[in-house]
Amino acid sequence: MAPDAHDDQDKASGQPPYHGVPANALPLTASEDRQWATLAHFGGILGCVPSLLIYLIFRDRGPFTAQESKEALNFTLPPTIAAVIANILVIVPVVGNFFAVIATAIWIALTCFAVSAGIHVNHGQPHRYRFNLRWIK
Numbered sequence: 001m002a003p004d005a006h007d008d009q010d011k012a013s014g015q016p017p018y019h020g021v022p023a024n025a026l027p028l029t030a031s032e033d034r035q036w037a038t039l040a041h042f043g044g045i046l047g048c049v050p051s052l053l054i055y056l057i058f059r060d061r062g063p064f065t066a067q068e069s070k071e072a073l074n075f076t077l078p079p080t081i082a083a084v085i086a087n088i089l090v091i092v093p094v095v096g097n098f099f100a101v102i103a104t105a106i107w108i109a110l111t112c113f114a115v116s117a118g119i120h121v122n123h124g125q126p127h128r129y130r131f132n133l134r135w136i137k
Contacts, residue, residue, distance in 0.1 A: 025061055033062035038122040040069035044114025047080040048073055055136075068121050072114070074136055075129040079110050 028036065036058050043050025051072035059066040086103035090096045117127045 028058065028062035028065060033064045034122065034124055036062060036065040037068035038118050040065065040072040041114055041118035041121050041127065044072055044076045044117070045111045047083070047110075048076040049080075051076055064126070067126060070136055071127065071129065071132070072117065074134045075113070075117075075132045076110060077135065078133055079106050082106055083110075 036054055040051045040054040043054065051069050054065065055069035055073050059069065083103050083106040086099045086106065089099040090103065092099070113129065117129065120127045
């Protein structure tokens, strides 16, 4: 088919030449819902950004993902902010090493809690962090 034939076909059907993704995406299957909820918790290894992205993208597509990504986001947000501040304070001459140790300890603790929660959620069970501020309702 010649390139002009596609243009003529699009003009005849009233469709634009490039078709986008529909605004309302399909709901997640049960296994996809569990998968994205698990990844929201495992993403805590990298801070709050993965759980934020999963929450924003998938919250309307799967109830388990919405619940668990919000829980993971609420848990990872304060330590991520604290770790960023500690990493900035590393450049202070006298106490920089202290803040480097603090930032490392935050990352290790966040990693341990995130992996534990991710394993729990992967079995299909909801997870509640014991100490969580729950800023996002």
